[in-house]
Amino acid sequence: MPELPEVECLARSIRRIAKGGILEDAVFFREDLREPIPIKEFRKLWLGETIDDVTRRSKYLLLQSKRAAAIFHLGMSGKILCYDSPAVRLSHTHAVFTVRRFGDEPLYLHYVDPRRFGFINCCRIENLETHRYFAHLGPEPLENRRLGQHLFEISRSRHVAIKQFIMDAHNVVGVGNIYANEALFRARIHPNTQSRELNLGHYQSLARAIQTTLRAAIKAGGTTFRDFLNPDGNPGYFSQNLSVYGREGEPCRVCGGQILLSRMTNRATYHCNQCQIEKIKK
């Protein structure tokens, strides 16, 4: 599923090929994604607009022009595929965007999402920051130099397990279930630990672990994210090098301990029974 690293790689890929292009057409084949697509408004705001930049906020992909923003969320199964010639529409392609670049053949961006947990929206550029998707979001993990300090400070009065705490977008964005498991393993923190029991040093270590894990995935994506341009066959996401996620019963690569599976808030939770100790006191 697309998490922050996948969305970041996708934004970079689209920026590379579409920045400076004109959104010549936007065709929608259905509007009932997780939220209805405001098709008329989208076309009114965007057709003929120049794409000034392609960015990411949390797990949202953004196209920006001088007056408009296009907002894409990929949900669980969403993809954006780019073709440089008219392509056969896949069965779950819900929208196709034609981008015309000066003196060049157009590009066709296909929004594909079998499970339709994703959505597409738009707004005027001046309303982007205060949009309901973004108004409540915590800091970007890769752009905040004081992430550990920040998490430590806001965790003092909270009664919640650390895994839930870092998966809550109010606190820090972009840490989904897979990366929460991986980052806690890297920081040697048990996912059940109460957030208020961890000290500043633990949070600094955890913040570094989150950043290292996400950066490694982005780096891997940079070289293996090959399914974007003119994909043939069955496009997917780059495989990740996972230490604990999906490795129930297998030996820990660090200590040889056993990877255990439990459920927290109905989410699969993996940890090493030796590396990640239950209680941290100090």
Add this chain to the structure above:
DNA sequence: AAAGATGCCTGTAAGC
């Protein structure tokens, strides 16, 4: 305030 349940979806895998 926190924790749990719910709804939104369907491809895939597992079980019978």
Add this chain to the structure above:
DNA sequence: TGCTTACAGGCATCTT
């Protein structure tokens, strides 16, 4: 083999 069921997950929203 063919059917049924559980599961995966982000995120908002509602209830306890």
